[in-house]
Amino acid sequence: MTTPQAPHQSSGGEIPRYAELLDRPGRLKGTAWGLWGPTDQLGTLNHLTPERVLAARESILTGAVVPLNLPLTEFDPPIISHRGSVEHTVFGLNEFHRDDRIDSFFLQASTQIDGLRHFGHPDRGFYNDTDPTGLVAGQPDLGIQAVAQRGIAGRGLLIDVGAYREAVGRPIDQTRNEPIPVTDLDATLEWQGSSVSPGDIIMIRTGWLQHFRQVTDHRDGVLRSPGLRQSEETAAWLWDHQVAVAASDNIALEAWPPTDSEVTVDAELNGSMPMSSHTGMLHRILIPLLGLTLGELWALDELAAACTLRKRYDVFLTAQPLNLLGGVGSPANAMAIL
Structure with a gap:
């Protein structure tokens, strides 16, 4: 295992910018490996310092709580075929007792x-150059339990791109994998009167989830959703804003499928790895290279209505994944406090 080298630091010991990460040598190019130490398990969650969590209290104005979670049984049949449907069984030891279990529980x-x-x-x-042979059930490396044991709490910021695009007469095409450029993120922030602060948990509302729930005919069997453009520019925007978590109301944060991607890997270009549904995915940069925690299928419509009403889009946000040793992902258990 190669010991990760610390990225070049900006003057004053600041977090290096994405362009500086691209100056790193060899296979460390474009990575944040070693920035928070050679054994770090949290990546960009390190941006959620105690000082920033305390400062996020300023986003609480009324104390109203908005849950951000869909039912576990929301998608039946599952929208991603290899993730099955929850089977919930309720039973009792006698007529005055109830217990239950869940089978076929896919955490994502x-x-x-x-x-x-x-x-x-x-x-x-x-x-962080983690040995892939240890990424199995029951082993801790990069497991979701590290996030659960830390917890996620801080300033949440809704970026309502769907509403902005509607307002300016350019509605997002929910029927295809329209890529959303970072210029739309910046324009939405200006339209809302918002700005991203270091350590923010950003929530990008495209409006896709609302569309998907309203359209019952999915007979062509092709799952599509708009989302972030697959590009280095998108990765740089998220990294340079020091985003702690990037979540959305669509199926992958990025546009799906990633057919118009600008992201390539040598293994596919030289033929040593076959092309697949993952070809071109922005996930390949955000998660392994930058250590960015992602959220998908977050229920953001109620939150958007509340934020629009109060003319403020920042909230206090918490999310508590399951404390499962070696888990790959988890239900978000997220809520916003307004």
């Missing part, structure tokens, strides 16, 4: 958090 089948063992980079491996 509904509102979810992706842990850092979810994706590796085909050319360089998993976050």
